[in-house]
Amino acid sequence: MRKRGVKGGIRTPGEEEVLERIRPKEEEHNHTWIVATGILSAIGKDGRAKGMVVGSVARDTWLSGDRDLDIFLLFPPDLSREDLEEKGLDLARSIARRFTGIFHEKYAEHPYVNATIDGLDVDLVPCYEVPSAAAIQSAVDRTPFHTRYISDKIGPLRDDVLLAKQFAKACGVYGSDQMTEGFSGYLCELLVLHYGGFSSLVEAAAGWKPGTCIDLEGHACKAFEEPLRVIDPVDPARNVAAALSSTRMFEFVEYCRGYLGNPSKDFFSLPEQAGMDRDGFARALARRGTSLCAITFATPPLIPDIVVPQLRRSLASIRGLLERNGFGVLQDDCAMGEERSILVLELLVDRLPPVTRHTGPPIWDRSNAEKFAEKYLENPLSGPFIRDGRYMVDLKRRFTESADLLRSPEILTVGLGKHVKQAMEKGWEVHEGEACWREEWKGFLSHFIEPASPLARRERHSS
């Protein structure tokens, strides 16, 4: 066991062993930089923009096996937004074309090119070259400042960053995309810098509370709402941990505590993602006795950071629809697949009796009360009757089975995200029980139906 409060650099033998594995080998390092240098040189020759390597390659904090290379194309800030998009994309295309035939245009806040070059996944991203991070014109302009900030300071803590990233990956909380809602690479780097090493980060994080604030440059903590607040050293108005959900934050906290109690190198191994096969899934469902239903449809052709929030919003609206119709939802979740996306809901009951009680106006609201009584004198299951001064009737429930409700066009009338709605208008499928299982959703559905914290999952697997 290490001593408390020891700063980065002193490691357990297990950590040294992990580092041997995750530190990029010399040939890997060389290969990446040969590709990067080639691209930078092509940009330099073209002359329309400056080229800059950013991200973990530039900072030398990437994990062995990562194949991401981010190269930014810096244009003068007096260019109009339209011109930047047009000229930037034009330059990115012509650079990509010189190295490969396979590239795609993608759209985040503005368009960029993604290409596979010599086995690396290269992003060519046009941005403005602004004088300071406070003067950025679009979110991507900030990235060069992040790279300079980290590169200047990270020096002896590079290995600690590698350990922190691998640890977060193994915990299942690495990635600031909308699906993961976890820790970005930049966030890991800042945390290691702030606490002075991996082991002191782990000790500190074990005691995090909601609202913990980390402020490397003494900018003073703004009143952020998020559970973890890490003030961006290059832009104090921004919380670097804004994308981190409370769930992911405390999964990390729990994992740190587990590691402090048992600092085994197993904590750096990625969890098995196998998931249950169809039979195992059916057995797990039977143990729970609940009613599972899934809605699937063609994934909207947009990036996850646009689609995933729409899936979440659609899921919440459909949950509301079920609950308004009397079907209580135990839990729900969604996943965005290559081809199809899935919304899954676990219900306590999927079938309700045909009666539903409907509350009418108060009797003292005479004209509405009389209209109500007249309307419902015929055909209710019972009533109208009076309870505590109001009319009520028992009516036939419109949907006695949840699956009928989910299959009805009514589902298109609730607050679905714009692109999810467009996708569903072309058709959706409703699956029930073990028929929700698909090979591609195996890992997602297994974790949904038998959720476990990172530590609980690890302890069960190792026992």
Added chain:
Amino acid sequence: MRKRGVKGGIRTPGEEEVLERIRPKEEEHNHTWIVATGILSAIGKDGRAKGMVVGSVARDTWLSGDRDLDIFLLFPPDLSREDLEEKGLDLARSIARRFTGIFHEKYAEHPYVNATIDGLDVDLVPCYEVPSAAAIQSAVDRTPFHTRYISDKIGPLRDDVLLAKQFAKACGVYGSDQMTEGFSGYLCELLVLHYGGFSSLVEAAAGWKPGTCIDLEGHACKAFEEPLRVIDPVDPARNVAAALSSTRMFEFVEYCRGYLGNPSKDFFSLPEQAGMDRDGFARALARRGTSLCAITFATPPLIPDIVVPQLRRSLASIRGLLERNGFGVLQDDCAMGEERSILVLELLVDRLPPVTRHTGPPIWDRSNAEKFAEKYLENPLSGPFIRDGRYMVDLKRRFTESADLLRSPEILTVGLGKHVKQAMEKGWEVHEGEACWREEWKGFLSHFIEPASPLARRERHSS
């Protein structure tokens, strides 16, 4: 149709016809007074207290067929409470014994004697003879003042009172006992006095709102909580309509509106109380598709005004128990029978899956979080997992069937009324579905399972 605002005395032919039927015949009147005079004379001869006929007989506002005769025994107010109870009961017993062999002692706020004398149901009630209603020492002391107040003023409105009482009976809202929660005879009399007749009462009541205040003697309306506030002319601190529930009040309002629209003498006919037979009941249940359950036990040997509120409280506690265990209750009700009492609950589902989600401490509460994780690492259906910073687990539900829960001793641990608990400790039965049906509960269960307002019931029967 009568004109609006016409005061008592001008009636529809239907009302005249009803009066012929409900006004006590001369021989009935004479018989009652012969019995009353005999008892008064016996009290006078005894000399220990003054005798006084009170209630509707004294006021001449009783309905043909009523067999109630209330005679109060007025003792000097300087008698101690104990002496009043002892001497009062002693006198009541000796008077009763002179007329009949069949009498019972009963206990309200203090003891009295109930005897059947010459076909009449006679109450002999000891009370204090106080100088004013403000000086009463017990609730019954107020009654002689009510009798004097009404007798002095009711004069030409006697027939209107008879119509009002019969109308309230037909509506199902006559009686201020705890089960009915309706209109007492005294309340009907005050309302007729205040509005100046039956027809103006009906017109006014059709527009009642919650909080309507009626104040015959200009005492100024105290801040009562009840939906209808009728200041007692002889005791301004008391709301004569305190026992009236909002449901009964607005059933009466609805009934008045119905009568204004169609002033038929049918509105004075008592509703058919037949109720469904077992087959009809089973069919009604099948239409609703709900799960009915009933709990029955020996009725505690006390007066309804003590037992009924305990039944209501027990019912609310048992409903809470069901709901805490995940069984949603659509509606519930209770009834006090001679031998057995019944609590009945209608559930949307009587069976739930074996899983139940349990919320643990927040992760930042480190010591409790670690205890929780340790406790639930083995044997949960799933978890522990983390949601929004808290531990959760899915556990086996203790009761997957509502009837098992109702049959378990746990039912004795919820807030039952004292005497209900004593009765249930000797045993209770749980019935489900159509097996809840019993000849004696027929009317109660029919109205429970297919509730209808007085007007809806009447309109359906007549159509």
